[in-house]
Amino acid sequence: MNKPTFVKDVMWTKVDIVNGKTTVQQALNDMQHKKTKMILVDKSHDYDEYGVVLIADIASKVIAKDRALDRVNIYEIMNKPVISVHPDMDIRYCAELLSHFGLSRCPVLDQGNIVGVVSLTNIVFNGLRV
Numbered sequence: 507m508n509k510p511t512f513v514k515d516v517m518w519t520k521v522d523i524v525n526g527k528t529t530v531q532q533a534l535n536d537m538q539h540k541k542t543k544m545i546l547v548d549k550s551h552d553y554d555e556y557g558v559v560l561i562a563d564i565a566s567k568v569i570a571k572d573r574a575l576d577r578v579n580i581y582e583i584m585n586k587p588v589i590s591v592h593p594d595m596d597i598r599y600c601a602e603l604l605s606h607f608g609l610s611r612c613p614v615l616d617q618g619n620i621v622g623v624v625s626l627t628n629i630v631f632n633g634l635r636v
Contacts, residue, residue, distance in 0.1 A: 513600050514593035516632040517614050517622035523548045526557065526581030530568055533559065533580050544611055546620055547584045556613060556620060557584035590615040593622070597629045604629075 522536050523546045533545045547557035559580055567583040568575060590613045591600050604612060604626055611625035 510596040510598070511633060512593065513591050513595045513597060513614055513624050514622070516597060516628040517593065517624040518628070519622045521546055521613070521620060521623050523556075523620060524580060526550060526579065526584065528580045529576050530559075530564055530578045530580060530583070531575040534564065534575065537561075544623065545580065546588075546613055546623075547580055547586070555587035556590070556615075557581070557586035558588045558613070559584045588613055590620075591624060592616065597624075597633055600624060601626060601629050601633075 520540070522540055522542065524533055524536065526547050537543070537545055543561045545559045547559065549556055557580075563583050563585065564575075567573075568578050589603070589607055589609060591603065593614050593616050604610065610627075611623055613620045614622040614624055
């Protein structure tokens, strides 16, 4: 049996985490600069969970409803809690989990903190080397 490839081997660690009170316009500005399709929303207190906003959420919950980007806060459209994976998870199981829930990416949490993001694209292209 080959040594498995883990999520930590294929994830990217440059992630943007915003406060829930950030406006959608501010988040979009960050997203365009960082070339990401996902913005992570920080916990508002110690017992809270992380949230996530995807480009699709902005399209369906703000633009399609003709709401002003600078008047809608991220917390109003975020999905919470997020499905996350551990950095030591085998990418085969991660791929199965993401596919099962129809997700293309998710945050990677270690000891309750976001340490990266993993996507099916990362898994597929990096999984080719196993």
